[in-house]
Amino acid sequence: MARERKKGYGPKKPIAPIPRYWNPPIVLVQEEQRRAIHGASLTVLEHAGMRIASEEAREILARAGARVEEDRVFFPWTLVEGALRKIPSVIRLCGRTPEEDLLLDGRHTYMNLDGNGMEILDFETGVRRPTDLADLETATRLADYLEQIGYVWPIATARDCPVPVQPLYETRCQLRNTTKHVMTMTVADGFCARGVIDMAAAVAGGREALRRRPLISLFESVTSPLALERGACEALLAFAREGLPTGIMTMPLSGATAPVTVAGNLVLANAEVLAGLTLVQCVTPGCPSWYASCSTVMDLKSGGVTSNGPEDYLIQAGTIAMARIHYNIPVMTGVMGTEARAPGWQSAVEDSLSVYTSALCGADLMPGAGLLKNATVLSYEELVLGCEIYEMVRRVKEGFPTDAESLAVEAILRVGPRGDFMTDPHTLEHMRELWQPEVLRRCSFDAWESSGRADALERAREKAAWIMEHHAPEPLSASVDAELDRILEIYAEEKGGI
Amino acid sequence: MEKHYEAVREHVVEGQVTQTENAVRKALDAGCPPEGILREGLLAGMDEVGALFKDGEMFVPEVLVSAKAMKGGMEILRPLLAAGAAGQSGRILTATVEGDLHDIGVKLVGMMLEGAGFEVRNLGVDLPAARIVEEVRNWRPHVLGLSAMLTTTMTNMKGVVESLREEGLAEGLAVMVGGAPVSKEYAERLGVHYSADAAEAVGVAKVLLQKFREGALSDVR
Numbered sequence: 001m002a003r004e005r006k007k008g009y010g011p012k013k014p015i016a017p018i019p020r021y022w023n024p025p026i027v028l029v030q031e032e033q034r035r036a037i038h039g040a041s042l043t044v045l046e047h048a049g050m051r052i053a054s055e056e057a058r059e060i061l062a063r064a065g066a067r068v069e070e071d072r073v074f075f076p077w078t079l080v081e082g083a084l085r086k087i088p089s090v091i092r093l094c095g096r097t098p099e100e101d102l103l104l105d106g107r108h109t110y111m112n113l114d115g116n117g118m119e120i121l122d123f124e125t126g127v128r129r130p131t132d133l134a135d136l137e138t139a140t141r142l143a144d145y146l147e148q149i150g151y152v153w154p155i156a157t158a159r160d161c162p163v164p165v166q167p168l169y170e171t172r173c174q175l176r177n178t179t180k181h182v183m184t185m186t187v188a189d190g191f192c193a194r195g196v197i198d199m200a201a202a203v204a205g206g207r208e209a210l211r212r213r214p215l216i217s218l219f220e221s222v223t224s225p226l227a228l229e230r231g232a233c234e235a236l237l238a239f240a241r242e243g244l245p246t247g248i249m250t251m252p253l254s255g256a257t258a259p260v261t262v263a264g265n266l267v268l269a270n271a272e273v274l275a276g277l278t279l280v281q282c283v284t285p286g287c288p289s290w291y292a293s294c295s296t297v298m299d300l301k302s303g304g305v306t307s308n309g310p311e312d313y314l315i316q317a318g319t320i321a322m323a324r325i326h327y328n329i330p331v332m333t334g335v336m337g338t339e340a341r342a343p344g345w346q347s348a349v350e351d352s353l354s355v356y357t358s359a360l361c362g363a364d365l366m367p368g369a370g371l372l373k374n375a376t377v378l379s380y381e382e383l384v385l386g387c388e389i390y391e392m393v394r395r396v397k398e399g400f401p402t403d404a405e406s407l408a409v410e411a412i413l414r415v416g417p418r419g420d421f422m423t424d425p426h427t428l429e430h431m432r433e434l435w436q437p438e439v440l441r442r443c444s445f446d447a448w449e450s451s452g453r454a455d456a457l458e459r460a461r462e463k464a465a466w467i468m469e470h471h472a473p474e475p476l477s478a479s480v481d482a483e484l485d486r487i488l489e490i491y492a493e494e495k496g497g498i
Numbered sequence: 499m500e501k502h503y504e505a506v507r508e509h510v511v512e513g514q515v516t517q518t519e520n521a522v523r524k525a526l527d528a529g530c531p532p533e534g535i536l537r538e539g540l541l542a543g544m545d546e547v548g549a550l551f552k553d554g555e556m557f558v559p560e561v562l563v564s565a566k567a568m569k570g571g572m573e574i575l576r577p578l579l580a581a582g583a584a585g586q587s588g589r590i591l592t593a594t595v596e597g598d599l600h601d602i603g604v605k606l607v608g609m610m611l612e613g614a615g616f617e618v619r620n621l622g623v624d625l626p627a628a629r630i631v632e633e634v635r636n637w638r639p640h641v642l643g644l645s646a647m648l649t650t651t652m653t654n655m656k657g658v659v660e661s662l663r664e665e666g667l668a669e670g671l672a673v674m675v676g677g678a679p680v681s682k683e684y685a686e687r688l689g690v691h692y693s694a695d696a697a698e699a700v701g702v703a704k705v706l707l708q709k710f711r712e713g714a715l716s717d718v719r
């Protein structure tokens with residue numbers, strides 16, 4: 001076979017995370033601790049309850065047995081535990097084609113294109129500027145190519161599009177520019193929720209087809225402490241009624257909107273997510289849903305969010321332990337989102353440790369790669385670097401086989417004392433199983449100096465540029481494409497024809 | 499007198515609310531002038547807190563409890579302060595604009611401002627321009643602080659500023675904006691003031707109040 005010299009990075013590859021040799025997740029939070037957190041959360045839900053700012057949602061919960069006083073809903077233990085039992089422990093989030101489906105079964109860990117950046121470090125000039133729809137398109141195309149990205153969030157806000165329907169512009173853009181699963185995270189009311197369902201149904205070939213192959217999903221955020229506001233409730237109801245995947249996200253800040261201790265943060269977050277999931281399960285029992293947390297800690301020196309640090313990682317471990325081990329339901333934990341303002345040592349440390357923790361503890365979904373400064377500033381270099389980190393962690397999570405061939409006794413006997421394995425058939429047979437860096441650099445000092453000290457950052461830049469130039473996502477059919485435009489027009493019309 | 503001021507200062511730095519109030523009352527009973535207690539006691543205490551915060555010796559929650567102590571003492575002094583000195587503790591109204599539910603940042607800013615001696619009222623979140631304008635009309639703050647954390651809601655700041663101008667309420671009112679998507683340039687375009695964080699907001703508010711006092715900005719009262 002003639003060998004071809006490798007040019008560029010080659011065609012798009014399938015989404016990466018196939019678990020080959022199953023290793024049970026690392027358990028950082030023990031059974032006794034999990035029970036304590038669960039009990040404490042139920043106590044909170046029973047005695048403090050939650051502010052649920054939608055009458056419709058309150059009625060649904062009241063009918064299911066919750067006690068309602070004005071906008072407060074108090075949850076009996078039995079109601080919550082009953083709802084938990086209805087949540088499927090394995091769900092599927094679909095791509096445009098089955099090859100790009102995501103299986104949330106506690107074994108796979110998918111990372112996504114993060115969201116929802118406000119600014120971008122311009123790829124040409126490096127200058128920070130507001131994002132627009134074109135940035136979202138570019139980023140989505142990169143994500144479509146990158147095998148480490150399993151699904152997408154709107155990473156760049158379409159700030160040049162009219163506000164009330166901005167989420168619809170963003171969703172249309174992502175449905176067009178990737179065949180991967182689209183998870184909306186800027187939809188924050190019933191109106192836009194209905195809009196994105198219509199769009200996804202157009203792509204899937206109708207409502208029923210969409211239910212069977214949900215190529216879109218939604219989560220809504222709790223306003224910590226203990227409130228689910230009206231827009232969030234409406235959007236949740238719209239998705240849950242269709243039986244589409246509906247997540248409940250919480251992001252309490254230790255010391256600001258949550259107790260300052262790791263356990264206290266977990267108790268509050270757990271109570272909030274359980275309340276939201278209970279609502280979803282009351283609407284449609286068995287509705288595919290997931291437990292999501294982007295909990296973090298208030299920076300004691302500025303009052304801002306840390307997004308990273310040992311407590312953040314413990315909270316991630318605790319969240320996954322509660323969801324995947326204690327309740328056995330799909331779980332999403334926020335990773336990366338470095339506080340750093342440019343890719344470098346700090347971003348590498350923060351991004352790596354968070355991904356390592358969440359992936360090895362067993363998160364199903366990890367948002368996500370590509371944003372700097374606490375998930376507000378998009379950088380394509382940061383995105384590619386994040387994929388490299390994920391790839392390394394994924395290889396670790398994958399584990400290693402211990403069959404006879406891998407144990408390599410034969411090869412060891414063959415080589416004997418003081419020989420070498422460099423040209424042994426076993427080496428040639430298996431060497432390509434070793435991970436190869438794509439952007440990390442391994443080279444001599446001299447080579448580094450003569451290349452102008454280019455390191456991972458430059459290589460990430462090169463790769464991003466290559467993808468932009470060479471990769472075009474699979475387009476939608478002309479009729480579906482036109483249908484998306486039509487739907488957007490109808491919704492824009494409803495908001496006064498913008 | 500210095501002994502009384504020192505006690506007030508100490509309790510403020512330690513973040514002891516009741517003790518601060520008691521120390522203020524004691525100082526008044528001992529005949530200390532309210533202006534003196536404010537300057538040499540409460541404000542001097544908060545200056546010390548500010549310095550310790552800058553050095554990383556004190557953390558945000560501790561600063562906020564000190565601010566509460568300061569506020570407690572201030573409430574006792576306010577009715578006793580001469581009109582001029584009261585001006586020094588101007589009124590600040592804060593609000594998160596329509597469509598936006600984020601309020602951690604604006605609450606933090608509010609508490610820090612209270613710590614600097616300002617009288618602060620926070621209106622809450624998701625507030626239509628009309629509501630904010632109405633509250634400005636009723637309460638006549640020196641400064642209006644607007645917060646937005648979303649790119650989509652930040653544009654609502656413009657509506658508030660325009661309504662204030664239309665309603666003739668912009669005279670004698672300084673507007674200050676903040677939040678993650680808001681920038682200095684955006685603030686300049688609106689013709690208002692900007693600060694990136696709570697500490698900066700206190701500095702900006704102090705400058706604005708100083709200008710009011712010097713008549714560089716006209717106080718509507």
Ligand code: B12
Pocket residue numbers: 115116117118157185186187188220221222223224250251257302303304305373374375376592597598599600601602603604606607642643644645646647648649650674675676677678679692693694695696697699
């Ligand atoms: C906590 C949080 C929430 C909480 C808010 C709870 C609450 N009570 O406030 C919840 C979960 C409800 C929430 C909801 C949403 N959020 Co939110 N949220 C955040 C988060 C993580 C932290 C914000 C925060 O509190 N920071 C801590 C405080 C202390 O800092 P700060 O707010 O920046 O305030 C400082 C300065 O900005 C300034 N300042 C602020 N206000 C003012 C006012 C004045 C007068 C002055 C002078 C200064 C000033 O001083 C403050 C103190 O130093 C940010 C991420 C981030 N990196 O900021 C996202 C973020 C702001 N949210 C975002 C989004 C998208 C949403 C949602 C639309 C959807 C979602 N999926 O959750 C909804 C929208 C709800 C709504 N209608 O408002 C995006 C915004 C993107 C964009 N394009 O605008 C962000 C950036 C996250 C992200 N990367 O996607 N969110």
